[in-house]
Every structure is written in structure tokens, then in C-alpha cells.
Amino acid sequence: MASNPKILGYQPGQSFIHEMSGVSKLIFFILVSVSVMATYDTRLILAVALASMVLFHLSGIKWRQITFVLAFIGIFLVINLVTIYLFSPEYGVGIYESRTLLAQGWGRFTVTAEQLFYLFNVFIKYFCTVPLAILFLMTTHPSQFASSLNQIGLSYKVAYAVSLTLRYVPDLQEEYSMIKKSQEARGLELSQKAKLSQRIKGNLQIILPLIFSSLNRIETISTAMELRRFGQHPKRTWYTQQALSKIDYLAIGLSLLVLIVTLSLFALNEGRFYNPF
Incomplete structure (x- = not known):
């Protein structure tokens, strides 16, 4: 994609x-x-x-x-x-x-x-x-960034957390953009044509559900990592390391x-x- x-x-x-x-x-x-x-x-x-x-x-x-x-x-x-x-x-x-x-x-x-x-x-x-x-x-690339942090001495657990954050930020922006467009398609005006108070209220209606969905996604990711025994070993290798x-x-x-x-x-x-x- x-x-x-x-x-x-x-x-x-x-x-x-x-x-x-x-x-x-x-x-x-x-x-x-x-x-x-x-x-x-x-x-x-x-x-x-x-x-x-x-x-x-x-x-x-x-x-x-x-x-x-x-x-x-x-x-x-x-x-x-x-x-x-x-x-x-x-x-x-x-x-x-x-x-x-x-x-x-x-x-x-x-x-x-x-x-x-x-x-x-x-x-x-x-x-x-x-x-x-x-x-x-x-x-x-987020994975390459994580491997770089690990190469300079940072724990790979912290490096992997940074990598997940960098991966998730674009996804969050993409999801917000999609929700905003769908809301505008339903008649909710969020462009500069609307009043400031209306735009703030409309964006809050998007941000609050987005926060809760993000928390659910974090829980899903952390559970999946635990099931795969992430963090069991003191060191790890990186596919993207060059x-x-x-x-x-x-x-x-x-x-x-x-x-x-x-x-x-x-x-x-x-x-x-x-x-x-």
C-alpha cells in the first residue's frame, strides 16, 4: 500500500x-x-x-x-x-x-x-x-531506528517501544483523517468554513473515540508481544540492521x-x- x-x-x-x-x-x-x-x-x-x-x-x-x-x-x-x-x-x-x-x-x-x-x-x-x-x-524506517538505538547501547526493549511509537503515529494520523472525512461526508462541517467552537467540538468528537481505540490497540499489541515471549532474552538480532x-x-x-x-x-x-x- x-x-x-x-x-x-x-x-x-x-x-x-x-x-x-x-x-x-x-x-x-x-x-x-x-x-x-x-x-x-x-x-x-x-x-x-x-x-x-x-x-x-x-x-x-x-x-x-x-x-x-x-x-x-x-x-x-x-x-x-x-x-x-x-x-x-x-x-x-x-x-x-x-x-x-x-x-x-x-x-x-x-x-x-x-x-x-x-x-x-x-x-x-x-x-x-x-x-x-x-x-x-x-x-x-522505524525498525532501523530501533536497531540504531540498540547499537549505541540502549536496551532493545526501549528501542522496540520507540519503534512501535514511530509506527503508530502515522497510523493514528491516517485513522484521524479517515474519521474526519467520514464525519464530513455525514454533514459535520469541520473545515475553516465552520465556526471555531464548532470545529473544536467536532474534533473532540473524533479525538476522544480515537484515544479509547488507541488504548485498546495498545493492549492488543502488548498481549501479543507477551504471548511471543518478548523480552525473555537479554539480547536480540535485528533484520533491518545494516x-x-x-x-x-x-x-x-x-x-x-x-x-x-x-x-x-x-x-x-x-x-x-x-x-x-
Whole structure:
């Protein structure tokens, strides 16, 4: 059965990213994400953000497949930036130890170059981590992801639980979409034409039964796993586990290089922040 391109989950593809081992993609994602989140060096963040966007383009994933996720993250990003400014409108002034006033606002709400520069760094951090996270999720088969977690030392029971979760999320989205369409076919308006209160009420009528059906499915799966004596042995083999290739070693090497550069910039900048002022 062909996968629905609008469902957020693993999407088969022919790119070199799809063919990479799950363990190399996991290591790359973890090391690069930790490096980017730890530093505020704009030069490094911009370089990683650009590389992330290039990798996303090369993966063949279409933007229409992740519009909902991007909208949700965009809203969260705006709320985050506004909250930072409201609580501390001159936080950047204290970080960079200088004050370049651009506009005098009302009371303590001023506009300084240092604060804008800090908010810009927070903004571009999302372009580093979000594309990588989506890329990893949509190009890595859940079973391969589970084997990767087990390869790096995580218990196979936990890894298998993560695999089941990743498998179930697209199914849940698909089931929700089917129920919604069937309800709309029966005359229940859930589109943007309906009032907000009507849409909330209609979606609750879908979500609540979906939650209870999900709990029943979890019980069925756990019972089936117990009957097959899952967890009896301390170790297990993985059908989807694959050996590392040259491209995998290159990805791991690049992630280590990013980590080393981050640590070097800590020493060069005498801290986490790059100060152009």
C-alpha cells in the first residue's frame, strides 16, 4: 500500500540519505543538534542551518508533506521570541556587554542591536535542528531506528517501544483523517468554513473515540508481544540492521568535526556567545 505523503512519518525514497544506516543518521543528528544548541556563534549556526536546508532538499521530501509541522513550529517560534523580548527586552545587552540603541520604546521596552542579534541567533537555531529532526524521522524506517538505538547501547526493549511509537503515529494520523472525512461526508462541517467552537467540538468528537481505540490497540499489541515471549532474552538480532558504509563514516566524521569546532569556538569566544560588538 502506498504511503500517504501528507502523513508525518517514514517516507520511502531513493536519496543517499534514505540509504544511510540509521545509527549514522542518529549519531549525526544528536551530535550536530547538541553542538548547535550549546553555542551561540552565529557563523557556525548559519553554516549548519544552510547545510541542513541543503540536505533537506537532497532528501526529496516535499514541503507540502510537512506544512502542518512547519506551521506549528512557526507559531511556537514566534511565541518564544515574543516571550523572550517581553520578559527581558535588553537581555542581549547584558550578554554582549554593550548597548546600541536603535529605537526608544515605551518604558523598559527598547530596541537595541544586541537584543535583535540575540533573537536572530535564537531564530536561526530552529533552521538547524528542525530540518534535521524532520529529515531523520522521514528517512529512517522505524525498525532501523530501533536497531540504531540498540547499537549505541540502549536496551532493545526501549528501542522496540520507540519503534512501535514511530509506527503508530502515522497510523493514528491516517485513522484521524479517515474519521474526519467520514464525519464530513455525514454533514459535520469541520473545515475553516465552520465556526471555531464548532470545529473544536467536532474534533473532540473524533479525538476522544480515537484515544479509547488507541488504548485498546495498545493492549492488543502488548498481549501479543507477551504471548511471543518478548523480552525473555537479554539480547536480540535485528533484520533491518545494516553495516556502516563510507557515507555513514563520513556523516559521523562530519558530526564529530562540528562538535570539535563548537568546543574550539567556546575557547575562542571565551564562552558560548560570538560577540561582534
